[in-house]
Amino acid sequence: MVTLENINIDEIIEHMRAALSEGDWDQATTLLESLRRSDQAEIFSDLPPEQQQEILPLLSPENSADILEEMEDEDVMDIANRMETQRLVEIVDEMEPDEAADLLGDMSSEQAEQVLSQIDESEDIRYLLEHSDETAGGVMTAMDVHIKQNMTVDEAIWHLRHLSPDSEDIYYLFVEDEVGHLVGVVSLRQLVVAKPGTLIRDIMDPDPIFVEVGADQEEAARLMQRYDLLALPVVDADSMLVGMITYDDLLDVLEEEATEDIYRLGGVPKEQPSDVRLSSAMKTRLPWLVLNLITALLSAAVLSIFEGTIAQVAVLAAFFPIVAGVSGSAATQTLTVTVRGLALGDIAPREGWKTLGRELSLGLINGISIGLIVAVIALAWKGTPILGFVVGLSTLLNMICAGIAGVLVPLLMQQLKFDPALASPILVTTTTDTFGYLFYLGLATLMITSLV
Amino acid sequence: MVTLENINIDEIIEHMRAALSEGDWDQATTLLESLRRSDQAEIFSDLPPEQQQEILPLLSPENSADILEEMEDEDVMDIANRMETQRLVEIVDEMEPDEAADLLGDMSSEQAEQVLSQIDESEDIRYLLEHSDETAGGVMTAMDVHIKQNMTVDEAIWHLRHLSPDSEDIYYLFVEDEVGHLVGVVSLRQLVVAKPGTLIRDIMDPDPIFVEVGADQEEAARLMQRYDLLALPVVDADSMLVGMITYDDLLDVLEEEATEDIYRLGGVPKEQPSDVRLSSAMKTRLPWLVLNLITALLSAAVLSIFEGTIAQVAVLAAFFPIVAGVSGSAATQTLTVTVRGLALGDIAPREGWKTLGRELSLGLINGISIGLIVAVIALAWKGTPILGFVVGLSTLLNMICAGIAGVLVPLLMQQLKFDPALASPILVTTTTDTFGYLFYLGLATLMITSLV
Structure with a gap:
């Protein structure tokens, strides 16, 4: 064996x-x-x-x-x-x-x-x-085999054999006309199984998918992924074949893009190797934290407005992490699903309303469930029914708010040509924090006489 | 043109x-x-x-x-x-x-x-x-071309031509011995450029990379990605060639894995298409929110302990979102870098201490910067130097805490064979929330006489 x-x-x-x-x-x-x-x-x-x-x-x-x-x-x-x-x-x-x-x-x-x-x-x-x-153009490889449409299959194979390019592996051959315009594609397998005298133009696919040299590497990657291509021809503005992007480049681009999304959703605006210099890591992350700090001032201001209420009913503070935190998590869930859906093309921009309706309903359903649990906890823990009502209702309202922000913010960012993964997380959690405190302390202030 | x-x-x-x-x-x-x-x-x-x-x-x-x-x-x-x-x-x-x-x-x-x-x-x-x-075994394709090591190149091409398998594209041919054991690999290009009478065994690579039929699809994907393979042979326990995993399957697996990580980091434990039924979306997300709620009770308990301090100095509440929130963002940054580093193999488990040292230093540096800014804001806004000191110092301490939790939690999860992307986010933010309130209100209580 x-x-x-x-x-x-x-x-x-x-x-x-x-x-x-x-x-x-x-x-x-x-x-x-x-x-x-x-x-x-x-x-x-x-x-x-x-x-x-x-x-x-x-x-x-x-x-x-x-x-x-x-x-x-x-x-x-x-x-x-x-x-x-x-x-x-x-x-x-x-x-x-x-x-x-x-x-x-x-x-x-x-x-x-x-x-x-x-x-x-x-x-x-x-x-x-x-x-x-x-x-x-930046990720492509130059062509070192030139197959013309009027060659026969055995001429093409002879051509391949004599150049014997040991460069990158060849899976497709891109076919040119006399002057070098891209006119077709033929796979190596088609070449192998075709009769020797056949003309390349008779076996080639005359409608190859291609990309222009100045296009974004993401666009090239999306085309290759969508059509399961191993190599994508690159043409210049005159449709002249100038290179190709191969499979290994695609894998690198896809990994880069996924990592970029993961990093941005996690509040790290620029991808860096795990052993980057400390000063460089600081330069990337500190400004983002400062931005976070500035947005946090908004909820700090809301809390400051209600200082009087908090002073009168200090027990209110115990539920801050619940009212703001759980809705923040719900908003992050919605945001994640929306951002990934946009990236994978599962959510078309024109379907935004459908997604909004869906996440709004989910916010309502989950909001009622979480709101009820929270109300019961508040009642059991502090023994005040009104407190339970205030905590539960403000959680419900903030969960709905989370559903709306989690969809609208990334859709809006996309409309404004920003990367939804980059700017949205910070805006969405600021929204749930601020509205959470506003709902909670606003309601508490209205009912202050029953709470004291 | x-x-x-x-x-x-x-x-x-x-x-x-x-x-x-x-x-x-x-x-x-x-x-x-x-x-x-x-x-x-x-x-x-x-x-x-x-x-x-x-x-x-x-x-x-x-x-x-x-x-x-x-x-x-x-x-x-x-x-x-x-x-x-x-x-x-x-x-x-x-x-x-x-x-x-x-x-x-x-x-x-x-x-x-x-x-x-x-x-x-x-x-x-x-x-x-x-x-x-x-x-x-679940993602592989059955082999429909069987190339034996003792065939000549033209026999192999004849074989290909006559089977003319229009199934999935062929880039490599996996070579078998007489009974069907995997013994080598030859690329279609090698076949095309070799002399017709050559034996396959003389041009094949006798040391192909392969995977066992029961191995996780992720392992197969990692091998293909690492070695830039277009097809990976699959063998059974007796080294018999039973199938191959092709390029398009790899792309699907890679996309699945990236999406899974993104979803889990965003608190959505199970990937779902964007048009999944509402009830199914609720079943996935609600339990996670309830778990969030339970962990939030920990910081609620801390806040409850310090109710007396808050009642005496209600102005303290205004800085909750800053002390807990900014450190939470810092912890998420560290967690993101660590989880992605582990997924891509950039951080080896044995290098955990190196990563910890790095993120700890970063927490200290960023903590000093953010702590100083926060202290100045508190001083300028509320005009109380002691408050500035308390806010700044507790932010610094919590930033260090964020660096430690952001590295240790995912490493520990990995050690315990949990997916670090799944369980870590909730644990890390609970840590920064709880310690944030503990540092801040603890310090404030110690200095209560200077604050009132």
């Missing part, structure tokens, strides 16, 4: 650690090279800079390029900055053009020019460098 | 809407069929049930199968339940085995058996039905 075993990475890491602690760089390098590329990159990027500097020269430029391609941009920059230009040129020369452009784009333009001037085929990289990181 | 235009879906929808309102089902169906499959599915699933029922019989079983495959499981079940068995059998017969198994798995076993008994090749579906939805 055959037994397959996925390589035990932990074991190899342990051996490597031993070799590293003995300063046996050759042994450590050999162990590293025995792993798959993705694992090499992960382990290498976890090493302290001094060890990286010992090992990198022992790896071939090809291998170094592969490892650097898989690493985080920030880590790659640190390594590149510590490297001699000659060595850097050798490595960049072996990198995929899109990855090379990412690296050079992060450098100063003089530094990048110094590297580019020593690379033989620098046009691809230069072309990619013209596009911003977040656009289709 | 060639001009490419992505199909204008909105325009076609408008024409369809017109045809539908006139009851012109043939025209509506023709318009629907002119779209790409993913778009057909989306538009079809948005139609009211009566219109779906008119159009479905006009579509071919192949086309119906394609549309149902792309739709949400719940919607498909609704449609299947309204369909005659004979028609359902025709459609299921045209579905991918993995999609057919998903559909039949949601039905009662008698209903599923009734359909299966009338399908010619039901073994594949029956085999897939044995595995739970969330496992590798």
Whole structure:
């Protein structure tokens, strides 16, 4: 019986650690090279800079390029900055053009020019460098196989075989006319199963999905995801085929977008690696907390208005966390469902009213349930029926308010072209806090004679 | 100049809407069929049930199968339940085995058996039905091409050409030995560029990454993402090749997992489509709010203890939202970064102490900043230096507390095998609420003589 075993990475890491602690760089390098590329990159990027500097020269430029391609941009920059230009040129020369452009784009333009001037085929990289990181042009790969619509299947295969591009994997071939306009797409499988003499134009799909070079990377990702595409052709304003976005780029974009939403909903406006410098983490998070502080002043002002009521009936304070907090949680639930629904396209902007009606009903139903429980708790705990009534009713009102704010705020943000994940959480909880205190202390003030 | 235009879906929808309102089902169906499959599915699933029922019989079983495959499981079940068995059998017969198994798995076993008994090749579906939805076996596709290691390249291509499997796209071919054990992988590209007489065993990668049939779908997704795989072979306990997980399944799993995390962090314990029934949405959300309510009682109890202090210095209440709220936001920031770091594998469990140290320092720095601002606001607003001191110091202490809770709670949850995204938010905000009131009112009580 055959037994397959996925390589035990932990074991190899342990051996490597031993070799590293003995300063046996050759042994450590050999162990590293025995792993798959993705694992090499992960382990290498976890090493302290001094060890990286010992090992990198022992790896071939090809291998170094592969490892650097898989690493985080920030880590790659640190390594590149510590490297001699000659060595850097050798490595960049072996990198995929899109990855090379990412690296050079992060450098100063003089530094990048110094590297580019020593690379033989620098046009691809230069072309990619013209596009911003977040656009289709910024994530695309240059085309290195050009299939014309008037080739036969065996000409196309001959073409593939002789170029033997070991660059990124090929799943589809994008077909060009004589001048280079995108006119179709043919899958490698179609090529393999077609009769050799068939013309490419006769088997290609003449209506390929594509994206323009300046489009947002999110738009490209959405198209690829929607149509289950492994590669998406990129065209310029004249419909000329200029590159393609591949599957691995899509995965990166999707992960980036999901992380961005999660971070923003959690009040961290900018995604950062978990080992970012403390000062940089502070710069991202502190301003957001200050903004929180400013909005909190609104509910502080409401509380301040009712100072007299609180002084007379201090027992009221005990229920603050309940009236404001539980509705805040309900608002966060509604907000989460709405923001994710908008992101996944499940909630169309024109269906906003439907969502509002739904969440309003839910706020009412959950509000009655929670309001009743809260009223009973207040009555049982403090023995005052009027207090129970005030706590219960204000909770109910605030739950309805939570349902409305949780839907309206993100829809409005979307209308105003803001990211609903970014600005909404802070606004929604401010709303439930402020209205919670307003309902609760307003009602209590009206009934003050029965409460004292 | 060639001009490419992505199909204008909105325009076609408008024409369809017109045809539908006139009851012109043939025209509506023709318009629907002119779209790409993913778009057909989306538009079809948005139609009211009566219109779906008119159009479905006009579509071919192949086309119906394609549309149902792309739709949400719940919607498909609704449609299947309204369909005659004979028609359902025709459609299921045209579905991918993995999609057919998903559909039949949601039905009662008698209903599923009734359909299966009338399908010619039901073994594949029956085999897939044995595995739970969330496992590798549940998302895999059965293999319909079997490539043996002793075939030559042209035999393999002949094999492909003659089976011409139009099922899911093929990017890699998984290679078996004589009995069917997984022994290697070869890409379609390698096959195309290799010399015809070469043996598959000589060009294949003999060390493929694979997953066991019972493994969690998340594990499969992580492997595919880590190694940028388009297809992952699935083996049984005897290393026999039993299926593969493809790219489109991976995208679905990744989206599911991201949505699950977002929902759980937002206090919605179970993901639901945005048009789920109200009763079902209530069942998911209300218990979570009740749990919130119970934890809120803890801070209510703290406030109740200090009722005397509040009665004496009612002005204290104005700063509740600031002392508790801003630290709550800071804790949510820390929690978000930690939970996402754990999910993406950026934070290894053994690196927990590093993360704790980092967030503790951040809590201290941000705490000093926010504490100072708050103290100045309190002084300027209420004109009492001691109040400023109490508000500022308790905010600082609570910010440190937020940093600790934001890291420790999710790490602890992970250790206890709970999902950190699920249980942590509620625990973390309870901590900052409770400690916030404790620090603030405790300090105020100690200094009561200077405050009155």
